[in-house]
Amino acid sequence: MNDAVEAAHGGRAEQISASALAEVGLRYEVDGEIATITLNRPDKRNAQTFATWSALARIGDDLPETVRIVVVKGEGPSFSAGIDLRLFTPGGVPGEGSFSSVLGEGFEERIAQAQKAFLWLRRPEIISIAAVQGHAIGAGFQLALACDLRIVADDVQFCMKEPALGLVPDLTGTKPLVDLVGLPRALELCVTARKVGAEEALRLRLAELAVPVEELDTAVADLAAALLATERSAATATKRLLQGAGTRTLEEQAAAERAEQVVRIRSLFASG
Numbered sequence: 001m002n003d004a005v006e007a008a009h010g011g012r013a014e015q016i017s018a019s020a021l022a023e024v025g026l027r028y029e030v031d032g033e034i035a036t037i038t039l040n041r042p043d044k045r046n047a048q049t050f051a052t053w054s055a056l057a058r059i060g061d062d063l064p065e066t067v068r069i070v071v072v073k074g075e076g077p078s079f080s081a082g083i084d085l086r087l088f089t090p091g092g093v094p095g096e097g098s099f100s101s102v103l104g105e106g107f108e109e110r111i112a113q114a115q116k117a118f119l120w121l122r123r124p125e126i127i128s129i130a131a132v133q134g135h136a137i138g139a140g141f142q143l144a145l146a147c148d149l150r151i152v153a154d155d156v157q158f159c160m161k162e163p164a165l166g167l168v169p170d171l172t173g174t175k176p177l178v179d180l181v182g183l184p185r186a187l188e189l190c191v192t193a194r195k196v197g198a199e200e201a202l203r204l205r206l207a208e209l210a211v212p213v214e215e216l217d218t219a220v221a222d223l224a225a226a227l228l229a230t231e232r233s234a235a236t237a238t239k240r241l242l243q244g245a246g247t248r249t250l251e252e253q254a255a256a257e258r259a260e261q262v263v264r265i266r267s268l269f270a271s272g
């Protein structure tokens, strides 16, 4: 974990500080039921490092229970240009080293730690929205895929660049990608590493909505408001139910619907 992020813990329990987040290129604001995480290194196109992922995981760990919507966005012309390419150079990223210096035992665990930054965005208690403008490459594309919903600007360029660099996408993006676009299209997108613009993203279900770039924030705010209009426990139960649908049989899913509904009806009518 990055020293600044570690220091901000004070060992644990304390909220990560704004200055520690700023040091790793993140901004984090909680306004009532909405938390907004902004990748904030626009001069480097919001490239991500291990410190970025440690901090994102910490935000997830410390998320106030009152938060129902998490918006993930990027400052500047790009959502995120993916992993910081300095990690591939001998000099690496100051304070974090390079891939050649972390290859030993424990490297797989290091990847598992990085994946935690992405996995919490699917928790049933929240709905996460990626607001994506410009380039969303590699880890940037995977961060957008980690969110429940994606609103894109009309200049969006999704690209799964990892295979072109000799890697695989390993930041939890392969499952949502296959779930959204199907195996053949996911294979084609990953192995060609081609760019997907807004119109195709909508067609492939990689985005729920595409808007002019200057309308991105408003579109996200409108969606958040519409999502918040539904009572929280009903929204959480519905998300949990829908998330399980892909791996259950029809009969199992019907049973899951019944189980959730019994709880809903009891809570709605218990006092009556």
Ligand code: ACO
Binding pocket: 043, 044, 045, 047, 077, 078, 080, 081, 082, 083, 084, 085, 086, 135, 137, 138, 139, 140, 161, 162, 165, 167
């Ligand atoms: N890592 C580190 N620095 C980056 C990255 C990155 N991934 N992407 C951009 N930057 C830096 C550039 O080096 C440049 O820095 P400098 O001003 O100090 O020279 C600055 O950001 C601006 O970059 P430009 O290329 O000038 O910006 P432009 O808007 O023209 O292009 C683009 C943006 C298309 C995103 C381009 O920067 C690019 O292709 N970046 C690399 C993308 C990439 O291969 N990412 C890895 C994917 S694989 C993975 O994520 C696991």
